[in-house]
Amino acid sequence: MAGAWVFAEVTPDGPHPAAFELLTHARSFDDDPTAIALGPGATAAAADLGANGAATVYASDDPVFAEHPGRPAAHVLAGLIEAEAPDVVLFAQTYDSRDVAGRLQGCIGSALMGNATSIADPRHARAEIFGGTKIVDVELAGPAPTLILLRPKSIAAEPTGGTARIVPLEAEVPEDERGARIVERHEEAASGPRLEDAKVVLAGGRGLGGPDAFAMLDELANEIGGAAVGASRAAVDAGWVPYSYQIGQTGKTVKPEVYLAAGISGALQHIVGMKGAKRIVAINKDADAPLLAMADLGVVGDLFQVLPALTEEIRRRKGS
Numbered sequence: 001m002a003g004a005w006v007f008a009e010v011t012p013d014g015p016h017p018a019a020f021e022l023l024t025h026a027r028s029f030d031d032d033p034t035a036i037a038l039g040p041g042a043t044a045a046a047a048d049l050g051a052n053g054a055a056t057v058y059a060s061d062d063p064v065f066a067e068h069p070g071r072p073a074a075h076v077l078a079g080l081i082e083a084e085a086p087d088v089v090l091f092a093q094t095y096d097s098r099d100v101a102g103r104l105q106g107c108i109g110s111a112l113m114g115n116a117t118s119i120a121d122p123r124h125a126r127a128e129i130f131g132g133t134k135i136v137d138v139e140l141a142g143p144a145p146t147l148i149l150l151r152p153k154s155i156a157a158e159p160t161g162g163t164a165r166i167v168p169l170e171a172e173v174p175e176d177e178r179g180a181r182i183v184e185r186h187e188e189a190a191s192g193p194r195l196e197d198a199k200v201v202l203a204g205g206r207g208l209g210g211p212d213a214f215a216m217l218d219e220l221a222n223e224i225g226g227a228a229v230g231a232s233r234a235a236v237d238a239g240w241v242p243y244s245y246q247i248g249q250t251g252k253t254v255k256p257e258v259y260l261a262a263g264i265s266g267a268l269q270h271i272v273g274m275k276g277a278k279r280i281v282a283i284n285k286d287a288d289a290p291l292l293a294m295a296d297l298g299v300v301g302d303l304f305q306v307l308p309a310l311t312e313e314i315r316r317r318k319g320s
Contacts, residue, residue, distance in 0.1 A: 003030035004122065005086045005145070007077070008037045008049055008057075009096055015045045017196075018092035020157035022150055023053040026090055027160075029121045034058065034086070035164070038073050039065035043166060050164025052157060057164040062171035064178065069096065071179040074103035076171055081108060081145060088122035091149045101147050111140040112147040115249075117154045122146050130268060152196065153253045153276060192221065195245070198228035201256040203247055203274070204240075205232035207263020207284060207303060211240035216307045217262065223314045230254065232264045248273040262303045266291025283307070 004026040008019035019035065026033035032055035037045050039061070046057040058080065064072050077100070081089070089104070091097040093115065105112040116125040116138075125148050127136045140146040195201065202217045202224075214229065221227035230252070231245040247254055249272040259277035264270060266282070266289055274280075275294070282295035283303045292298040299306055 003087055004033045005089045006033055006035045006054065007073075007089060007091045007097060007100060008035045008045065008054075009092060009094065010037050010039045010041050010045050012041065014041065015048050016092060016094065017157070018094065018097075018150075018152050019049065020052040020159070021152065021155050022090045022092060023049065024158045025119055025150060025155050027053045029119070032056070036077065036080070036089075036169075038076065038169070038171070039063070043168075046164050046166045050162050051159050053160045053162060054164045055162070056167060058167045058169045060169040060171045062173075064171055064173050066182070068173075068178040068181055070099035070103050071177055072171070072173040073100045074107055075173055075177045076169065077104050078107040080169070086145045088119075088144075088146045088148060090119070091147065093149045093151050098149060101149055105147055108145075109143060110145055110147050111142040112149075113138055113140060114149040116148050116150050119148055119150065128272070133268075151253060153255045193226055193228050195228045195230050195247070195252055196254055198226065198254070199257045200224055200227035200260070201230055201247075201254050201258070201274070201277070202227055202260045202262070203230040203232065203264060204235055204262050205264030205270075206234040206238070207265075208235065208240070209263075213304070214241055216304075216311070220307060220311045220314070223311050223318070232267070232270050234267075261291055261295075262307060264291055265289045266294070 006022040006026055009016035034056045035049045035054035037059045040063055042059040042061050046059055049057050091101045113125055115127050117128050118126045123140050125138050202221050204214055204217050217229045221229050230247040231241045233246055233248050236243055236246040248270040253273045255276035258279045259274050260281040262283045280295045281297045282291045283299045283306050287300045
């Protein structure tokens with residue numbers, strides 16, 4: 001039995017943090033999971049993957065995987081699966097991993113499940129629907145391996161301190177399997193903690209009325225220190241802030257110590273991405289807003305008065 005494989009995305013900073021969560025989950029039903037790392041930096045990433053539970057790492061540093069999205073990785077994975085016959089391949093719920101998983105499913109015809117929140121074994125997983133109000137247990141049929149995408153922050157990564165055996169992978173990707181080529185990359189400049197890692201998250205929604213009002217959240221985050229600013233899908237769709245701010249089912253999942261929502265009513269799509277916060281504070285002028293009902297502290301009022309007052313009070317206390 002080849003057991004569980006984890007598709008470990010490689011970034012310029014090393015393995016994507018979601019890979020460590022996947023390895024932790026894989027170890028619940030396979031003591032010696034395997035990681036697949038493709039692209040520049042893959043071999044160097046093996047040390048971190050081994051320290052987080054990977055017994056074996058198949059690695060290729062070939063730039064083809066960074067220059068051509070999706071198709072080369074799916075092509076190489078399909079060949080490796082045919083040779084090694086794993087039981088399940090786990091993917092992160094990121095854009096790049098979803099691209100690879102979807103293309104791989106088209107190649108091998110296995111069952112593919114997205115948005116899983118936990119995995120019992122290669123054939124059984126669990127998902128939450130309707131904003132987490134319903135839990136669905138899913139049985140995956142069809143040929144092995146099953147392909148499962150796990151939602152971020154579904155499990156905390158637990159390092160093992162181990163060492164992985166590195167297996168160099170020859171990347172033989174024919175020209176007709178490479179597809180589109182990335183000709184330029186743009187990385188948005190960021191300051192402060194990553195939204196997914198921040199202990200305090202301040203999120204704005206439609207109630208802010210426009211992009212300029214997000215300056216209030218930026219100012220508050222600056223006074224708090226170590227806080228990150230996010231947004232609802234409505235604010236992102238309106239073009240007020242970039243997609244990287246979006247929290248929700250089609251955005252990022254956050255689990256901060258404190259989550260402050262300003263002008264967000266609480267659609268199910270948004271709740272999925274933030275309901276794991278330890279403390280929820282909601283500010284909304286609508287007393288019937290759904291998010292107020294689940295908040296630890298709800299403020300019914302004008303956010304244009306409440307946010308500046310909160311910022312000033314924090315500033316006053318820091319000064320004293």
